[in-house]
Amino acid sequence: MSKVRVNLKERSYDVLIGKGMLGRLPRLAKGRRIVIITDYTVGALYGKKLSKKLGACLLQLPPGEITKSIAGTSVIYDKLIELGINRDGLIIALGGGVIGDLAGFTAGTYLRGINIIQVPTTLLAMVDAAIGGKTAINHPKGKNLIGVFHQPKQVVVDIDTLNTLPSRELKGGLAEVIKYGFIKDPGILKMLSGNPQVNSNFWIKLITRCAAIKAEVVSKDERETTGYRMILNFGHTIGHAIEAVGGFKKFSHGEAVGLGMLAAAKISGKREAEAKLVMLLKALKLPTTVKLKVKDLLLALKLDKKARSGKVRFVLPVKIGQVTIKDNVPEAKVVSVLKELGCS
Ligand SMILES: NC(=O)c1ccc[n+]([C@@H]2O[C@H](COP(=O)([O-])OP(=O)(O)OC[C@H]3O[C@@H](n4cnc5c(N)ncnc54)[C@H](O)[C@@H]3O)[C@@H](O)[C@H]2O)c1
Ligand SMILES: [Zn+2]
Known part of the structure; x- marks a missing residue:
């Protein structure tokens, strides 16, 4: 495993990169009420197993850019409120940049900000979207028009997830x-x-x-x-x-x-x-x-x-x-x- 530090004073965090990292998440996330946000594709591949292991709630949304919307955000807010997630709760964003941006925006705005761990599963999200705290959703008039800076507590990259990523x-x-x-x-x-x-x-x-x-x-x-x-x-x-x-x-x-x-x-x-x-x-x-x-x-x-x-x-x-x-x-x-x- 390798580790990259993002230095941002009190908002600093690590990016952990290795094999089998999904299996290490239980230790990293212990003691919290967890909601895993993912899309149906990544949910079926990795989310179901992970949620069982963590005793977490799994929220799956349709894959694709269309989900990065106010409607998508609403679905997540509803679930968080229904579950009574408070500021001790933890969101795990499991997926590509779409899920990372959507879950990141929701985590950054729900209760004025709760903790999130980014678990990117596309190469683009691993090297770019999951790191840096820029989050956004789309407006019908344009991409990424609504957003907030919200740094994750950690970024966990499991390179094994690349095995199922389509070649495009x-x-x-x-x-x-x-x-x-x-x-x-x-x-x-x-x-x-x-x-x-x-x-x-x-x-x-x-x-x-x-x-x-x-x-x-x-x-x-x-x-x-x-x-x-x-x-x-x-x-x-x-x-x-x-x-x-x-x-x-x-x-x-x-x-x-x-x-x-x-x-x-x-x-x-x-x-x-x-x-x-x-x-x-x-x-x-x-x-x-x-x-x-x-x-x-x-x-x-x-x-x-x-x-x-x-x-x-x-x-x-x-x-x-x-x-x-x-x-x-x-x-x-x-x-x-x-x-x-x-x-x-
Ligand atoms: N916040 C930032 O700094 C930042 C930077 C760059 C891009 N972005 C955003 O990222 C988004 C694009 O992200 P993306 O390219 O990861 O696309 P994506 O999230 O749409 O994922 C691409 C597809 O791959 C599938 N997938 C994901 N992981 C998989 C896996 N391991 N195995 C099989 N299928 C898998 C998904 O279900 C999806 O259908 C855009 O919305 C863009 O605006 C944000
Ligand atoms: Zn780009």
Whole structure:
């Protein structure tokens, strides 16, 4: 098992990463009234067994982004109230980023905040969503519009849960892993290159390195006030636009972020970064071309909430392992890069 500390003074906590971690949860959560929040898929795979072991109540919701809603939150509040859960209670969020965000938001608002342990079961949630205390639900008008910062008491990553993760989800998570390599730690990219032996040790090492970067960024900029946390958005500016224009169906988040990183590398003109990225995306069979309309993407870029004071912010590579933030990229440059990627 490995351990990454998230340093946030009195809100500090550990991310524990290892094999068989679900089996260790009873010790970590002992003595509390526990409600496990999960979706039906993860519930059937892991939730039922875990709830029996913990003597916990299991609340299962439909899988998918649609559940990350006010209605989803209501279902959880109702259950917590029905069970008489007070501030000594504990929520365990067992699932991907959808469940982590939804359960995190509910835990952060119920009784003005109760304890939560995040138990991510997708690679994306293990390296990103479960760490850092950002929680949110969607509004019909937009994603993640309603939220609260609420740090978990602990994050427990059981890499064995990756064995059942569909390959498209795994690849999406790997796009975020590549992101960490480009913003901070080229060693991550080395781990992914060649023909790595993908065993438990590989996953523990890889997730630990990514979690360490997320933890460091969050420790320095917990509430996104210094701008430092913005580096985590590498690939997400154009990535979000691609996701939106594709109707959130054509491209998964990870596929769109991969393309967004490629666009950012092209904008930066750093050929070495671009070549490395193309090599990695191709090796993972992630897309390197996108056939959408340039004008639709430009509109989506402008609508993105990350566009501040009319400016679109880009996180661009300086070299492999270092990025910078630019809000003065000429629109003509963006257009030519989108065309290079296959847009018309
Ligand atoms: N709070 C943050 O900082 C943050 C960061 C990044 C993303 N997010 C949010 O995370 C969400 C995306 O998360 P995600 O990619 O994990 O998607 P997800 O939670 O929808 O999970 C993807 C699918 O995989 C299934 N699944 C999960 N674990 C499984 C397992 N071990 N075996 C088999 N199936 C499994 C789920 O049932 C679901 O159908 C988005 O809503 C996004 O906004 C939040
Ligand atoms: Zn992302």
